[in-house]
Amino acid sequence: MLKWALAVGAALVLPAVASAQDAEKGKAVFNTSCKACHDAGEGGGKVGPGLKGIVGIKAGVHHPEYKYSQPMKDSGLTWDEATLDKYLSDWAKKLVPGTLMNFPGVKDETKRKDLIAYLKATGG
Secondary structure, three states: OHHHHHHHHHHHHHHHHHOOOOHHHHHHHHHHHOOOOOOOOOOOOOOOOOOOOOOOOEOOOOOOOOOOOHHHHOOOOEOOHHHHHHHHHHHHHHHOOOOOOOOOOOOOHHHHHHHHHHHHHOOO
8 A cells, every 4th residue: 555655646746846947958948049149147248148147137137238129128027937938938029029139939838947947047
């Protein structure tokens, strides 16, 4: 009976663990989907601003030296997990009409969640 209970308990826990966000996998997503325009550090020097510490801050103000589009500055968004998930799916132009970011999105939900986990891990 105990073996059966442990097996059932493991079956209920393992899917949740398997679907947990993975920052290491997110780094790979960042490198293939974001790195051409952004870095994960403090600076910019690329087409887009650096994304270190982006999670939890207001859109359009993270790097004062970066020239954000007026629609991004006026968006009123805060880059929390839900907003990033929507923005990175394929909603960049829908969520912030007039944004300069031309991005097709990360369609795969697991990869997107991993990417957000990586952005969270960059600190801030």
